Amino acid sequence: MTIEYIAYVDEAGDEGFGKLGKDEPTAQSRWFAIGAVVVQKSFDREVPGWKTEVLEHFPKKKSLDLHFRELKHDQRVQACILLSQKPIGACVVCSNKITLLEHPKKDIFKQRQHLYNYLTRFLLERLTAACQRKAWLEHRAEAHLKVVFSRRRGTDYHAMRRYLEFMRDGKEVVRPVRSIDWNVLDPSDILVENHSKRAGLQIADIFTSAIWHALEPNSFGFCEARYARLLVPRLLRSQGQRYGTGLTIVPSKDNHILTAEQHEFIDYVKAYR
Numbered sequence: 001m002t003i004e005y006i007a008y009v010d011e012a013g014d015e016g017f018g019k020l021g022k023d024e025p026t027a028q029s030r031w032f033a034i035g036a037v038v039v040q041k042s043f044d045r046e047v048p049g050w051k052t053e054v055l056e057h058f059p060k061k062k063s064l065d066l067h068f069r070e071l072k073h074d075q076r077v078q079a080c081i082l083l084s085q086k087p088i089g090a091c092v093v094c095s096n097k098i099t100l101l102e103h104p105k106k107d108i109f110k111q112r113q114h115l116y117n118y119l120t121r122f123l124l125e126r127l128t129a130a131c132q133r134k135a136w137l138e139h140r141a142e143a144h145l146k147v148v149f150s151r152r153r154g155t156d157y158h159a160m161r162r163y164l165e166f167m168r169d170g171k172e173v174v175r176p177v178r179s180i181d182w183n184v185l186d187p188s189d190i191l192v193e194n195h196s197k198r199a200g201l202q203i204a205d206i207f208t209s210a211i212w213h214a215l216e217p218n219s220f221g222f223c224e225a226r227y228a229r230l231l232v233p234r235l236l237r238s239q240g241q242r243y244g245t246g247l248t249i250v251p252s253k254d255n256h257i258l259t260a261e262q263h264e265f266i267d268y269v270k271a272y273r
Contacts, residue, residue, distance in 0.1 A: 014029050030096060
């Protein structure tokens with residue numbers, strides 16, 4: 001018996017490093033995040049209805065697409081409240097790009113798409129482990145995961161698939177501490193769709209952007225964690241702990257100079273039961 005799952009993946013922030021060393025605000029984000037929502041396939045047909053339910057609360061909204069950046073503060077709060085009640089698992093991997101400026105391999109991270117692929121690896125490690133854990137605990141079954149990425153300009157998804165196949169075939173010089181469960185995911189089961197075509201991608205945008213806003217300072221230096229706090233119950237967990245599974249900071253938060261607001265949010269995730 002195999003239990004099938006579908007994960008929808010979106011990102012928040014950008015991969016740029018050009019002006020991050022400067023103190024003044026820039027158009028580049030300090031944090032980059034890749035996140036996913038995952039549902040059991042039997043629930044996937046309900047996902048468009050969840051999006052419609054959110055939109056029904058915004059009767060004056062002209063677009064039928066959900067974009068977190070286009071919602072007002074109160075609309076963002078309402079969307080997060082509604083989605084926090086759905087049978088969704090969420091996983092978000094975030095990187096503070098400032099910390100990578102001092103990394104021994106900083107020039108590699110500055111290469112096009114390297115950071116995106118790197119965080120995707122962390123994401124898929126956690127998604128495949130969570131799906132297999134859930135399938136076994138609830139059904140004594142194996143898990144199978146299909147992954148749908150939101151198409152983004154400038155991303156070579158064929159290159160990403162080759163990167164995953166390289167790992168799957170054991171060609172890495174240094175073996176990772178964790179690895180993607182290749183019994184759960186086959187690189188051929190990775191799809192790319194336009195944001196507007198799949199409701200799951202629009203819901204992934206809400207989750208990923210909400211978490212990103214809890215860590216990314218705005219132009220005044222403040223973070224907004226209210227959205228993310230509402231969604232914390234949906235973060236994936238392992239042995240009761242959501243931090244490191246549903247929310248992962250790369251490199252670890254111990255290597256970061258974090259603000260009090262960022263520390264407070266991360267501690268909230270760690271303590272949530």
